[in-house]
Amino acid sequence: MKRIYKAHILFTKQKDHFEVYENGYVAVDDSGRVTGVASCLDELDSEGAEIVDFGNRLLIPAMNDMHVHAPQVHNQGVAMDLELLPWLQNYTFPEEAKYADTRYAERMYRRFLHTQWLFGTMRSVVFGTVHTESTRLLMQLYQEAGMGALVGKVAMNRNCPEALCEDVKEAVEGNERLIAEFNKPDALVRPIITPRFVPSCTPELLQACGELAKKYRLPVQSHLSENKSEIAWVAELEPDSENYGAAYDQYGLFGQTPTIMAHCVWTQGKELELMRRNGVMVAHCPTSNFNIASGMAPIRTFLEEGLHVGLGSDISGGHDLNMFRMLVYAIQVSKMQYQQNHDKAFLTLPEIFWIATKSAGSFFGKVGSFEPGYEFDALVIDDEVLHPDEYSLLHRLERFIYLGDDRQILHRFCRGKEVPEPR
Amino acid sequence: MKRIYKAHILFTKQKDHFEVYENGYVAVDDSGRVTGVASCLDELDSEGAEIVDFGNRLLIPAMNDMHVHAPQVHNQGVAMDLELLPWLQNYTFPEEAKYADTRYAERMYRRFLHTQWLFGTMRSVVFGTVHTESTRLLMQLYQEAGMGALVGKVAMNRNCPEALCEDVKEAVEGNERLIAEFNKPDALVRPIITPRFVPSCTPELLQACGELAKKYRLPVQSHLSENKSEIAWVAELEPDSENYGAAYDQYGLFGQTPTIMAHCVWTQGKELELMRRNGVMVAHCPTSNFNIASGMAPIRTFLEEGLHVGLGSDISGGHDLNMFRMLVYAIQVSKMQYQQNHDKAFLTLPEIFWIATKSAGSFFGKVGSFEPGYEFDALVIDDEVLHPDEYSLLHRLERFIYLGDDRQILHRFCRGKEVPEPR
Numbered sequence: 056m057k058r059i060y061k062a063h064i065l066f067t068k069q070k071d072h073f074e075v076y077e078n079g080y081v082a083v084d085d086s087g088r089v090t091g092v093a094s095c096l097d098e099l100d101s102e103g104a105e106i107v108d109f110g111n112r113l114l115i116p117a118m119n120d121m122h123v124h125a126p127q128v129h130n131q132g133v134a135m136d137l138e139l140l141p142w143l144q145n146y147t148f149p150e151e152a153k154y155a156d157t158r159y160a161e162r163m164y165r166r167f168l169h170t171q172w173l174f175g176t177m178r179s180v181v182f183g184t185v186h187t188e189s190t191r192l193l194m195q196l197y198q199e200a201g202m203g204a205l206v207g208k209v210a211m212n213r214n215c216p217e218a219l220c221e222d223v224k225e226a227v228e229g230n231e232r233l234i235a236e237f238n239k240p241d242a243l244v245r246p247i248i249t250p251r252f253v254p255s256c257t258p259e260l261l262q263a264c265g266e267l268a269k270k271y272r273l274p275v276q277s278h279l280s281e282n283k284s285e286i287a288w289v290a291e292l293e294p295d296s297e298n299y300g301a302a303y304d305q306y307g308l309f310g311q312t313p314t315i316m317a318h319c320v321w322t323q324g325k326e327l328e329l330m331r332r333n334g335v336m337v338a339h340c341p342t343s344n345f346n347i348a349s350g351m352a353p354i355r356t357f358l359e360e361g362l363h364v365g366l367g368s369d370i371s372g373g374h375d376l377n378m379f380r381m382l383v384y385a386i387q388v389s390k391m392q393y394q395q396n397h398d399k400a401f402l403t404l405p406e407i408f409w410i411a412t413k414s415a416g417s418f419f420g421k422v423g424s425f426e427p428g429y430e431f432d433a434l435v436i437d438d439e440v441l442h443p444d445e446y447s448l449l450h451r452l453e454r455f456i457y458l459g460d461d462r463q464i465l466h467r468f469c470r471g472k473e474v475p476e477p478r
Numbered sequence: 479m480k481r482i483y484k485a486h487i488l489f490t491k492q493k494d495h496f497e498v499y500e501n502g503y504v505a506v507d508d509s510g511r512v513t514g515v516a517s518c519l520d521e522l523d524s525e526g527a528e529i530v531d532f533g534n535r536l537l538i539p540a541m542n543d544m545h546v547h548a549p550q551v552h553n554q555g556v557a558m559d560l561e562l563l564p565w566l567q568n569y570t571f572p573e574e575a576k577y578a579d580t581r582y583a584e585r586m587y588r589r590f591l592h593t594q595w596l597f598g599t600m601r602s603v604v605f606g607t608v609h610t611e612s613t614r615l616l617m618q619l620y621q622e623a624g625m626g627a628l629v630g631k632v633a634m635n636r637n638c639p640e641a642l643c644e645d646v647k648e649a650v651e652g653n654e655r656l657i658a659e660f661n662k663p664d665a666l667v668r669p670i671i672t673p674r675f676v677p678s679c680t681p682e683l684l685q686a687c688g689e690l691a692k693k694y695r696l697p698v699q700s701h702l703s704e705n706k707s708e709i710a711w712v713a714e715l716e717p718d719s720e721n722y723g724a725a726y727d728q729y730g731l732f733g734q735t736p737t738i739m740a741h742c743v744w745t746q747g748k749e750l751e752l753m754r755r756n757g758v759m760v761a762h763c764p765t766s767n768f769n770i771a772s773g774m775a776p777i778r779t780f781l782e783e784g785l786h787v788g789l790g791s792d793i794s795g796g797h798d799l800n801m802f803r804m805l806v807y808a809i810q811v812s813k814m815q816y817q818q819n820h821d822k823a824f825l826t827l828p829e830i831f832w833i834a835t836k837s838a839g840s841f842f843g844k845v846g847s848f849e850p851g852y853e854f855d856a857l858v859i860d861d862e863v864l865h866p867d868e869y870s871l872l873h874r875l876e877r878f879i880y881l882g883d884d885r886q887i888l889h890r891f892c893r894g895k896e897v898p899e900p901r
Binding site for chain 2: 129131132133134135136166345346347348349350351374375383386387390391393394395401403404442445446450453454456457458460
């Protein structure tokens, strides 16, 4: 049935300002798509529509987490004082190895999804583990929850513990089992080809990943240029590649199908040009980049070059699944860059909101805006505790982003359906 | 009556590691001071003591906010995209002018105190406004709440709107009225001499502030070396001072009595040496330094030089009154400095916890630790929602700091007394 939602509606059609409909209306059809947004009911076709009035609440696009390691939910906020290598060896890899056990996986993945739900993240681009069965389980849980996700069975076969290594044949077979089950047109939950990163994949495995992506027209995710020692390592492993990105590119894993690369902290020059040319999206993970001391990604430059950018929590390098915190951190990173160089303006709230919603959402199709044709992914924000009567609508949204938490998220919608609390 | 509290007790006696008492005990006497902490009840004098068992909860020192503008509570999380000057002129100063009205002040100050209470901040070093009556009100509210604070009537008489200017005589008289009423030995709430910063105080006003501090043996707070244009401005206004700190020093406002200076982002060389020699404390405000694009304060250097450091929320330059977030930001700032220079190790969790508790608390006397003789300022943390059974006590604390919020703070104590929710 067609529904029309009434609330104070805010979204970013363009990157530099908010569309604001005070006491506005958004109409959503049976397929979960927006058919119109307006200040007056008269402007919409309301015949036969159920009208749902959210009163003084804010209605905004839902959050998209463009880079997150679901099996790291247990390590959130733990051992943050360690350097990258001991942290991987003592926390990250041992935790992922536990996902050989689907009972453990189910308990943790339910916890993970529940937290995403709490914070209003309705779409995600997710790393699972190397384990096919646990990854299938995660995809099933997303389906049951009614939340959108591109979920990757992680491919890795070198420079990692024995328990997480898989040979190329197993990797291909495991992926193809998931593809057969989940690669349906228009499905909310779909597979994504996921080489962990160049150092943990042999050329043969990268080749196989590229072939899978091409054969099944599947998107690709991985890590790129997160820190300098990693970049040096890749240069050593792939001496014929002009840069880290080119190492993926030669295997068909860099924009040949829709591709998103996490971090890109040190991406510049020819790598940047290759991303631009190939339309590779950046998943900017500012909290993680702080916590792991990776650096500050040049997001303003990426925007100027026309790259698509989204935001990622990257737990457990990042500690927080609340994507609204990621907006704040992304602004703060850009302000610190501005302080240090003064050559680029810092990111403003509408810009980062656009990045987090419409720009990120483009990786899933028409997601992240309330323009006609967009899938209705939305949050209803009850900011009563933040004294809404004292502020403009834009300041109410800003205060919720800076000061709010899950307690203010009253309803969550994904592709037009309200998403109830996952069991 | 003497009380003994049983819980998992964690605190930082020294700066580089936690004292951990699993199922430990801390004894508190009638005066609110710790008389002992131990793993077994037998090790304490428990005769006649009431024993309060907090079970599986964590018991930690309460938070201290060492730099906060109480009248900016309304501006929290608002207009964060503005540069410093338009933000001061359009938001900060107009808001402070409203505090001429004590009814407005009461409403906002109650909101402010309630938020501090929620987040477990039991001691604060606070800027009020120039208004004597509203500042008295703030002090009364702290007294009623049973929370500790050094509260400053702000001195300012140049480079500010007419409504916030006060002549030197009024400034002195207003301060003396508050001093007569509140400057009691051992009082939880006391005055602090508060020149806003050099650019907003004439030499005569700074002179008068220094004399007040000396005459009444009162502590001093102000701002120091927050950003480069401010430093250049001070150099212009006080051409005879070798540096910004020296400008305060010549008026007896730089360690002649206990002094805390907010920010010190660009403090180095002779200014740093003067702070060290005079024992001036730094209030590090990492969130504010990000939001206003001030820079990254060299906290590791300050520690190496033996300076005392505490943490400040600095709302509304900072957006958050939750001091636990400030710990996370302070670690992240130091990690970014580490990434950029690699010359100094980043701050670890025990170090930043020590800074936020025992180091900061030293400005109030013996506050911020559970060693015998310390005033019992404490929080009881119920981290049930963070799956405590799966983690060590140290990781439980780390997870609460990184992931928790006010919902996990079950009890708050200041100087031995439980602090109920302020009305």
